[in-house]
Amino acid sequence: MKHPVAYLGPRGTFTHEAVRRLFPETDYQHTPCDSIPDVLLAVDRGEFAHGVVPMENAIEGSVNLTLDWLVHHVDVTLTAELIHPINQNLMTHPDHAQWPLSRFTRVLSHPQAVAQCRSHLRELLPGATISYVDSTAEASRQVAGHPEEAWVAIGPQSSGLLYGLTILESGIQDYPNNFTRFISVGRPWTHRTRAIVGWKTTLLITLPSDFPGALHRVLTSFSDCEINLSRIESRPTKKKLGTYYFFIDAEAGLDHPGIAKAIADVEHWGCQVRQLGSYPCYTFDKIGDPLPVDNGR
Numbered sequence: 371m372k373h374p375v376a377y378l379g380p381r382g383t384f385t386h387e388a389v390r391r392l393f394p395e396t397d398y399q400h401t402p403c404d405s406i407p408d409v410l411l412a413v414d415r416g417e418f419a420h421g422v423v424p425m426e427n428a429i430e431g432s433v434n435l436t437l438d439w440l441v442h443h444v445d446v447t448l449t450a451e452l453i454h455p456i457n458q459n460l461m462t463h464p465d466h467a468q469w470p471l472s473r474f475t476r477v478l479s480h481p482q483a484v485a486q487c488r489s490h491l492r493e494l495l496p497g498a499t500i501s502y503v504d505s506t507a508e509a510s511r512q513v514a515g516h517p518e519e520a521w522v523a524i525g526p527q528s529s530g531l532l533y534g535l536t537i538l539e540s541g542i543q544d545y546p547n548n549f550t551r552f553i554s555v556g557r558p559w560t561h562r563t564r565a566i567v568g569w570k571t572t573l574l575i576t577l578p579s580d581f582p583g584a585l586h587r588v589l590t591s592f593s594d595c596e597i598n599l600s601r602i603e604s605r606p607t608k609k610k611l612g613t614y615y616f617f618i619d620a621e622a623g624l625d626h627p628g629i630a631k632a633i634a635d636v637e638h639w640g641c642q643v644r645q646l647g648s649y650p651c652y653t654f655d656k657i658g659d660p661l662p663v664d665n666g667r
């Protein structure tokens with residue numbers, strides 16, 4: 371039996387590309403969900419063994435919806451990381467393939483994708499209205515379904531192919547080297563053939579109130595144990611202005627001799643620590659790593 375994997379759909383999203391790389395279709399059944407919360411809730415309820423959502427982008431930074439749902443709404447474990455290249459395309463219905471860009475009145479896409487292309491959009495389509503939808507593939511689906519409208523979508527080539535759109539401009543992100551970090555959540559697993567390139571442990575840390583230098587203590591605890599931190603991200607607690615949770619990514623698995631000590635040390639200083647997961651990291655962007663074919667199921 372194939373293990374069920376939920377992802378941010380519909381088919382053709384960047385998240386779908388990440389899922390096709392991480393969870394081979396020979397072993398896993400891919401199921402699209404309408405939104406990031408839907409994926410996380412479905413895994414939390416045990417309806418899927420695994421789920422995949424975007425976590426962070428090289429240009430736009432954190433995917434706050436993912437971070438906030440991990441903190442406030444679900445209790446799921448992070449089980450793997452995939453860094454996946456992101457190339458944004460401006461696409462339209464084939465009926466409008468010959469139109470000058472000035473004729474288009476509306477741009478549809480996911481907020482992260484729009485933010486990655488903000489400067490280019492100002493140059494290419496200065497007068498167009500921007501409409502945000504739940505994913506890039508949903509934008510492509512809507513543009514394909516409305517040939518009577520002067521609309522364009524921003525998204526991956528795979529969504530354009532799937533929904534029969536024509537690419538007007540490719541690589542419209544404002545900076546090269548655009549990558550998104552995706553995470554899988556749910557039951558522990560490891561890729562059957564792919565080499566693990568590193569391990570990370572993600573912790574959610576709440577500092578004690580009114581303790582000068584508390585964050586400094588946290589950082590020192592990790593450096594004393596010779597653990598490199600690859601990321602610190604704060605999100606508001608949503609309870610009181612000026613209070614935050616800190617997402618900390620340590621470049622170490624739980625078997626690292628220093629990690630238990632660093633966590634104990636941080637707790638000793640009065641911080642609360644929630645372990646969100648300790649997981650292997652994968653990359654697939656080398657030449658000779660083509661995206662597996664989307665077989666349409």
Ligand SMILES: O=C(O)C(=O)C[C@]1(C(=O)O)C=C[C@@H](O)C=C1
Binds near residue numbers: 383384385456504505
């Ligand atoms: O809309 C999609 O295609 C997604 O998979 C979501 C998402 C994101 O939320 O970051 C994934 C990768 C890109 O950074 C842009 C959009």
